[in-house]
Amino acid sequence: MTTLVQVSELRKIYQTGSINFEALRGISLEIAAGDFVAVMGQSGSGKSTLLQIIGGLDQSTSGWVQVGEHRLDKMNQTDLAVFRRDQVGFVFQFFNLVENLNVQANVELPALLSRSKSRKEIRRRSTELLERLGIVNQAHKHPWELSGGQQQRVAIARAFINTPRLLLADEPTGNLDSASGNEVLDILSEFNRQGQTILMVTHSADAAARAGYVLFIRDGQLVDRMPGGDDKSIAQRLVELR
Numbered sequence: 001m002t003t004l005v006q007v008s009e010l011r012k013i014y015q016t017g018s019i020n021f022e023a024l025r026g027i028s029l030e031i032a033a034g035d036f037v038a039v040m041g042q043s044g045s046g047k048s049t050l051l052q053i054i055g056g057l058d059q060s061t062s063g064w065v066q067v068g069e070h071r072l073d074k075m076n077q078t079d080l081a082v083f084r085r086d087q088v089g090f091v092f093q094f095f096n097l098v099e100n101l102n103v104q105a106n107v108e109l110p111a112l113l114s115r116s117k118s119r120k121e122i123r124r125r126s127t128e129l130l131e132r133l134g135i136v137n138q139a140h141k142h143p144w145e146l147s148g149g150q151q152q153r154v155a156i157a158r159a160f161i162n163t164p165r166l167l168l169a170d171e172p173t174g175n176l177d178s179a180s181g182n183e184v185l186d187i188l189s190e191f192n193r194q195g196q197t198i199l200m201v202t203h204s205a206d207a208a209a210r211a212g213y214v215l216f217i218r219d220g221q222l223v224d225r226m227p228g229g230d231d232k233s234i235a236q237r238l239v240e241l242r
């Protein structure tokens, strides 16, 4: 087992005027390469904060995160931007696509910014991803011409274009009907079977059951961990931990 993500004693204090709020209160965890991990917990428990710090979108107040050989707290803003672009794929509840670019251009954008591949190679990879996600026939449409499920598949293709070591998904099915949500989960599971490491925040026990294991967060602390698989026992545990 190779450790991909290491989180040690992570704390995050948000300051709003003179008020301090401790959103993360000493979280430590390890994620092995190839794991599919779900994170659950009540609204406001700190799930997105945790994901954003692991992905280098935000910085902790204390404690540290290491992804592969990268110690995020030792990186400057430029290094962090490169880390986010090349090592991490992000999928959010609201798809965050660029409205004036078509589907294929949305998918290719992070690869063009990264400049590590030729345009031809990027086109080949984006086409392959669009095929794999069943939206290659939508390549020339713009985001507003797509259904929610299709838009999320575009966002997933974009997240994978730079072959990230870690996929971070924050409520990826939160804005989808259950059929589209299931399709998205099928896609994530399939990538995971092929070795992709995934950390996914979700409010849905059904979604969490797809993961190898589930972490439960309450008031900024890790309070429990259980195997995936059975959505009923996950839902039950969520109620118990309230």
Ligand SMILES: Nc1ncnc2c1ncn2[C@@H]1O[C@H](COP(=O)(O)OP(=O)(O)OP(=O)(O)O)[C@@H](O)[C@H]1O
Residues within 6 Å of the ligand: 014, 015, 016, 021, 023, 041, 042, 043, 044, 045, 046, 047, 048, 049, 050
């Ligand atoms: N930029 C910010 N400034 C101040 N407080 C913040 C900020 N972002 C988040 N918080 C607070 O930190 C806590 C954790 O927020 P976070 O977004 O991580 O919760 P969450 O578990 O993702 O909730 P949800 O399920 O509703 O998305 C909340 O109480 C929130 O109000």
Ligand SMILES: [Mg+2]
Residues within 6 Å of the ligand: 047, 048, 049, 170
């Ligand atoms: Mg959140």
